[in-house]
Amino acid sequence: MSAPTTHRTVLLRGGSVYSPADPFATAMLVEGEHVAWVGSDGAAEAYAATADEVVELDGALVTPAFVDAHVHATSAGLALTGLDLTGCPSLAEALTRIAAFAAATEGVLIGHGWDETKWPEGRAPSLAELDAAAGGAALYLSRTDVHSALASTPLRELTEGLAGLAGHHSEGPVSRDAHHAVRQTALAALTDAQRRAAQLATLHRAAELGIGALHECAGPEISSEHDLAALLALAAEADGPEVFGYWGELAPAGVETALRVGAQGAGGDLFADGAIGSRTACLHDPYTDAGESTGTAYLTAAQIADHVAACTEAGLQAGFHAIGDAAIGAVIEGVRTAAARVGLEAVRARRHRVEHAEALDDKSIAAFAELGLTASVQPAFDAFWGGPDGMYVQRLGAERAAALNPFAALLRAGVPLAFSSDAPVTPLDPWGTVRAAAFHLTPEHRISVRAAFTAHTRGGWRAVGRDQDGVLVPGAVASYAVWAAGDLVVQAPDSRVAGWSTDPRSGTPGLPDLTPGTPLPTCLRTVVRGRTVHLA
Numbered sequence: 001m002s003a004p005t006t007h008r009t010v011l012l013r014g015g016s017v018y019s020p021a022d023p024f025a026t027a028m029l030v031e032g033e034h035v036a037w038v039g040s041d042g043a044a045e046a047y048a049a050t051a052d053e054v055v056e057l058d059g060a061l062v063t064p065a066f067v068d069a070h071v072h073a074t075s076a077g078l079a080l081t082g083l084d085l086t087g088c089p090s091l092a093e094a095l096t097r098i099a100a101f102a103a104a105t106e107g108v109l110i111g112h113g114w115d116e117t118k119w120p121e122g123r124a125p126s127l128a129e130l131d132a133a134a135g136g137a138a139l140y141l142s143r144t145d146v147h148s149a150l151a152s153t154p155l156r157e158l159t160e161g162l163a164g165l166a167g168h169h170s171e172g173p174v175s176r177d178a179h180h181a182v183r184q185t186a187l188a189a190l191t192d193a194q195r196r197a198a199q200l201a202t203l204h205r206a207a208e209l210g211i212g213a214l215h216e217c218a219g220p221e222i223s224s225e226h227d228l229a230a231l232l233a234l235a236a237e238a239d240g241p242e243v244f245g246y247w248g249e250l251a252p253a254g255v256e257t258a259l260r261v262g263a264q265g266a267g268g269d270l271f272a273d274g275a276i277g278s279r280t281a282c283l284h285d286p287y288t289d290a291g292e293s294t295g296t297a298y299l300t301a302a303q304i305a306d307h308v309a310a311c312t313e314a315g316l317q318a319g320f321h322a323i324g325d326a327a328i329g330a331v332i333e334g335v336r337t338a339a340a341r342v343g344l345e346a347v348r349a350r351r352h353r354v355e356h357a358e359a360l361d362d363k364s365i366a367a368f369a370e371l372g373l374t375a376s377v378q379p380a381f382d383a384f385w386g387g388p389d390g391m392y393v394q395r396l397g398a399e400r401a402a403a404l405n406p407f408a409a410l411l412r413a414g415v416p417l418a419f420s421s422d423a424p425v426t427p428l429d430p431w432g433t434v435r436a437a438a439f440h441l442t443p444e445h446r447i448s449v450r451a452a453f454t455a456h457t458r459g460g461w462r463a464v465g466r467d468q469d470g471v472l473v474p475g476a477v478a479s480y481a482v483w484a485a486g487d488l489v490v491q492a493p494d495s496r497v498a499g500w501s502t503d504p505r506s507g508t509p510g511l512p513d514l515t516p517g518t519p520l521p522t523c524l525r526t527v528v529r530g531r532t533v534h535l536a
Contacts (some may be wrong), residue, residue: 007032008052008530013044015057016488016510018064019472023509028062030478033530037474057482060524061512063453064470065212065241065479066430067460069376070268070355070420073216073231073243074187074223075112075146077198079424080205083111086144086427091121098133098141108155108189109139112146112424117277117391124150127171140186144384146425147275148175151182159185175278176296180221187223192230199231202423203240207534209428210481210523213460214241215376215420217268217355219248229261239533242479244464246319250303251310258316264464266311267319267353271298273327276358276395277385281324283359288397295324304334309342312350317464319353319376325364328357332367339371348372351416353463356381358404365406368415374463375410376418379436379452380426386441406445407437407452408493418463419456430456431521435514438493446493449511478530485512485521 010030017025019038027044029037029051037047048054079086083101088094094114102109116124130139131153138155142148150173156162159181167176174182190198206214214235218228228245235243246268247258254266274280274296279287282295304320311318322328331354339347348371357375360368368375382405385391392401410417419437421428437452447455458470469477488510512521526534 009036009047009050010053010055010530011044011047011051012055012057012062012482013041013048015060015062015482017062017472018509018511020509021473028472030527030530033478035472035474035476035478038472055482061483061485061488061521062472062480063210063483064457064472065481065526065528066210066456067213067215067418067470068206068211068420068423068428068430069215069418069460069463070217070378071202071214071423071428072146072218072222073202073214074190074195074198074227075142076423076428077201078110079112080201081198083109083141084113084424085111085141086113088114089119091116091119091123091125094119095125095129095133098130098139099135102133102135102137102139108186109134109137110186110190111139111141113144114141114150115144115277115391117394124173127153138186138189140182142183143173143278144425145275145277147179147278147280148173149179149182155182155185175274175280183222187227195227195230196234199234200238202428203235203238205428206241207526207528208523209430210483210526211428211430212241212479212481212526212528214243215264215268215460215463216243216245217248218245219269221271222248222269225257225261228263232262239531241528241533246317248319248321250299251307254307255310255314255316259314263316265317265319265353266307267317268355269321270307270319272304272320272322272331273297273324275323277391279395281359282327282330283324284326284329285400287395289394294326297327297330299330301330301333301337304331305337305341308335308338308347308352311352312338312342312346315350317350317352319355321355323356323358325359325361328354328359328364332364332371335371335373336367344371351463351465353418356422359400360406360410361403362409365409365413365415368410369413374416374418376420376463377405377407378420378422378426379405379407379433379440380421380429381405382440382442382445383432383436384426390441402442404442405440407440407447408445411447411451416459416462417455418459419452420460431512431514435516435520438491438514439516443493448493449491449514450508453511479528481523481527482525483512483521484524486518487513489513491515
């Protein structure tokens with residue numbers, strides 16, 4: 001993020017400031033890149049005459065900016081600017097949208113978001129149907145979980161050796177190695193201008209939503225080193241969110257690449273397994289709807305141990321994509337082995353990450369706490385696929401589905417949480433993410449709005465070792481957002497106790513009412529390190 005050219009002083013007053021320094025604060029002073037003071041409107045009068053800018057909040061809410069701790073900026077931008085089938089109601093409608101997109105677009109076609117579990121036809125399009133809709137174009141269309149994809153015949157023909165790769169299917173969606181291969185072929189066809197436009201679209205959308213920082217999870221099977229380096233360079237020159245990069249490749253090559261491009265860690269989407277929707281998440285017991293299949297294990301515990309040890313010694317974070325209980329078990333075993341090799345405290349100090357971490361039991365949660373692992377999780381997954389009629393139940397049955405995404409148990413055990421969208425898997429939607437955690441479709445996994453908000457703000461900063469950021473207190477970095485919001489309340493996740501309160505005697509700063517069905521706050525301004533990057 002480029003530094004401001006001048007040291008400006010900005011006073012915000014006449015609203016509500018969400019700050020642990022003063023739960024009743026109505027004003028805030030920013031000097032340059034840092035918060036200088038928070039307090040009352042009356043006390044703010046002393047600063048009004050000398051401030052370079054006075055912002056009249058007119059009752060608006062000021063909060064720390066959000067951090068989205070797991071995104072794929074290029075793919076998310078392509079979904080924002082191109083073919084996005086998220087929420088498409090049927091196979092027939094999907095084919096219609098594909099045909100319209102193909103007719104209006106030149107070159108390789110890239111899209112995202114189809115989900116056959118919600119279609120009345122109950123299936124993905126056949127290769128013949130896809131080819132007819134694409135009109136002879138090379139088309140890559142990732143499933144909503146981005147762990148399988150549709151690929152038209154021309155794209156398959158451009159992908160060398162496809163038929164011999166694991167996960168290849170001659171007539172339907174491809175997964176595993178075959179999916180990675182067709183994705184690489186499609187993304188390699190992007191020009192630098194197309195890539196930059198997609199990345200800018202993601203950065204602009206994030207700023208519009210009050211997001212001040214993104215964690216980009218790149219890797220050789222997802223994007224490319226060039227893609228990550230271009231994004232980090234773009235973020236450094238553009239007025240937008242800060243970007244922290246992760247490179248998902250095993251050591252030693254992964255460590256070398258991460259250090260070369262200036263990444264935060266060699267992790268992120270370093271795949272220990274796949275996804276539940278594509279039946280590639282690695283489980284101890286078979287999928288309910290897939291015979292004897294237990295998914296796919298991509299890494300052994302020994303590989304994980306070697307990688308964690310190498311990252312720890314290099315001063316980098318390691319991180320693994322692990323969704324199924326068997327994959328999570330392999331990660332825990334590997335991290336524990338690495339801790340025995342290089343020292344538990346050294347491992348804990350690096351705050352290695354597990355992305356997604358959905359199928360957790362009490363034993364694995366305790367291991368996360370023991371090993372100092374950060375759980376980088378996506379509450380929108382439950383909102384999209386949880387509940388009695390959701391995809392999780394279809395794949396796993398009701399009992400196992402109800403155990404997924406246990407946010408409350410993680411918090412009780414002291415496991416650090418960092419919230420994210422995994423965009424384009426689910427959209428950038430920070431307040432919707434907080435709502436999804438507070439109103440989890442399995443009630444015992446719910447957490448308070450305050451805890452969820454902390455996980456989506458301060459939690460993301462803690463995950464990159466910046467413990468002082470993500471709060472509005474004197475001395476903290478001035479990355480904040482201003483919101484048009486309704487009444488501020490203190491919401492609890494348990495209906496057996498008071499669910500909300502506006503009693504000022506509690507000394508707890510309020511947040512917007514996120515009860516499902518209520519409008520979400522609207523972002524009026526986003527500021528990153530003292531510089532305005534979005535103004536409604």
